[in-house]
Amino acid sequence: MNIRKMLLSLLAPAAALIFALIIAAIALWVVGRNPFDAFASMWSFGTTPTSIASMINRAIPLYIAAIAVAIGFQMGLFNIGVEGQYLLAALFAGWVGGNIGLWSPLHITIIILVAVFVGALWSGIAGFLKVTRGVHEVISTIMLNFIAFSVIAYFLLNWFRDDPTSLNLRTPVFPESGQIPDLNWIFTMFGFSEPRGIALHGFFFVAIGVGIFYYMLVKRTRFGFELRASGMNPGAARMAGVAPKKMVLVTMLISGGVAGLVGLSTMFGSLHSYTQDFPRGLGFTGIAVALLGRNSAVGMALGALLFGFMERSALILDLEDTPKEVVQIMQGVVVLAVVIAYEVVNRMIEKREIKAAAEATRSVDTSEEVTA
């Protein structure tokens, strides 16, 4: 029965993806392109080693952002502030990292800790406001995003700027000890050609670590159980001795701490400082990935990779004069379709269990009668 249950849960994303492909095909057809040609070139371009490295690089921050969002989701908290949390965290991490020179592992650890601390601090404000004043976290985190953007601009311009005479607005560049080497050797190790012009970010391993941390935290710890219980049934959790306010605060702190890591992959791997054109929007896309992966550690990883693949392979469409916005349509549709498909499949699973339980009850009854 469990294998069946697994197959059923795989059915949902598969159906959603096919549905998204159909919608994208219609969109392509409407703009006068042959959908099959477009998909074929996306596939062949998107599966080269260079593209795969790029896909993973794109997926890493999305995955971490999704986990940050999912931690909140587990107890029904909607942390929309991942965006502001990771950018602010990246700014401070970039500034600290560029101003110290230490033994490499220590250097990297300090940068990570700064990012986690700043991210947690920023989300903690929203948690504190909710617990003490009842401010809804959606409102406060949106507001904190805007505040973060302004704070970043101010600090970058006035305090953290590397070279005031340079046109390039950035924090000091990390010395070698603050950089994480690329992982392109993995490709050659498996006999593929090395990605060209792209370095597979070494932060990949940290992302995997964050995924394991998330899984263990939510599924295997007491805290994770209390977190899920609060999300599923606040009344029952309260009766069970879970203090709701403390839960909100701690969850927001952990969510923000993880959010602080979102920008670090690019920072350690390629930019080596916080720059004016530091990648934005990852926090918001992370919400979509969390929905797509249904808060599951593996599901979100697959979702992040799918988004990474779509973004990367869309680049080829530009060269072929096809609007690459088709991919954004696909991203949107796939999230919506997955949400709906999961709901349908969950109901199927539930019905199945109720039936099984009813049957078990009946068989117990008859066996009792026989023995009696």
Next chain:
Amino acid sequence: MADEALAVELTGITKTFPGVIANEDVNLAVRAGEIHAIVGENGAGKSTLMKIIYGMQAPDDGTIRVRGEEMHFKSPKEAIDEGIGMVHQHFMLADNLTVLENIVLGSEPTKGIQLDFASGRSQINEIGAKYGMDIDPDALVESLTVGARQRTEIVKVLYRGAKILILDEPTAVLVPQEVDELFVSLRELKEEGETVIFISHHLDEVLEIADSITVMRGGRTVATVDPDDVDAKQLAELMVGSELPTPETTESTVTDIVELSIRGLEALSDEGRPLLDDVSFDIHRGEIVGIAGVEGNGQAELIDAIMGILSVSSGSVHFKGEDIVDWSTKRRREDGIGIIPADRHRQGLLLQSPLWENAMLGHQTVKPFAKGPWIDRKGARDRTVAIIDRFGVKTPGPDVAAIALSGGNQQKLIVGKEMIAEPNVLIAAHPTRGIDVGAQAAVWDELRDARKEGLAVLLISADLEELIGLSDRLLVIFSGRIVADLDPHAVTPEELGSYMTGVEVEAAS
């Protein structure tokens, strides 16, 4: 056969929900222009009956006549068209709109495509003058007192042309002075020829205002009486039933050791109304103390206060020689206070989660469920299997989601997980509500056995058979106060009913 003088006539109304008969062969005759009270305990079927009259639910059987004409309402809209209006216990008003806006909402007067507030305002003033209901159409609802909100609701119903008003426990939310004002309004309504159906628990109020009284018990209408012919005590007896179950003559296992001692417990609502008022009692080791009372008189608050969910304004709760009012809920549970919550779906279960996680809920910080900060999956599963075996939970296994189980089996799991943890004190709130007879007997046996072993139990229930059958002592709670301490072996229906409905209290004061 149809009587023109009757505003509403119900004959043979039956309504069943899965597993529950809410109304059975209900007969009700409300004369036009009278105030007709319907009294009965919670669960007696009053609300269902009102919903049927108001078109919110269709009866399975029986006929509804309004002014002699047979009706088959499919929605409240059709009932409103026939001049029936309902004022719900929980007001359905938008706080940030004015009285005027709230009243016209849904049936707005228009002039062309524009809203005609002027005509609405004049109509409201007219209604106010006619029925003596003082109301300011331009006041914001959030600034109104509870009494004024209720007047707004009544005017809203009248504005829609109601000639028959159903008021669902209108006095429950009012302070005494507001009750007097309401009664003045109701008499005005009667003067103007309106019919009022009035639901209440408060027998003195009913006797004061009603022209006739129908008593419901166990989903049936048991009697319709004239208020001049009965007194509150007789009415109480009708509500509770003339025969109380006889308690089981089991040997008393009550010891001298006080396990839980509550003294002068007080708690206030956000508005400063007392929820619990000077509650004091002891529970001894091996004793079951029953709390009887009409629902909503402080039972839920008492449970929350003992569990540390509701903060108390004064008083003490002594447990294991310490005052625990400042303890967290977690600490209270870890130290041996168990709870069977009143509403298993809202307070007791994670419906989508497997049984073993449900068994863990409330014990997630202790062995065998936890190992330091980690969940002990094997320990939790083994414990769950033990609960399933010992308490006869019918399930394919511990990994099934709780939602797949029947109510009785869900309840057995909850009772089992609390019992197996061997608490010192158990709060059992409606432990057998909504479960089948077999499961009920099993739960009762468990409680009796645990009592023999020395467990101190606080039993809160609406089921008199349960209360009298299990309790060593019976306390009655009314308006947040303990108003009586009775011997379940000697109590009479009249006594119990009087205390539960507050008759005895008012007589004494």
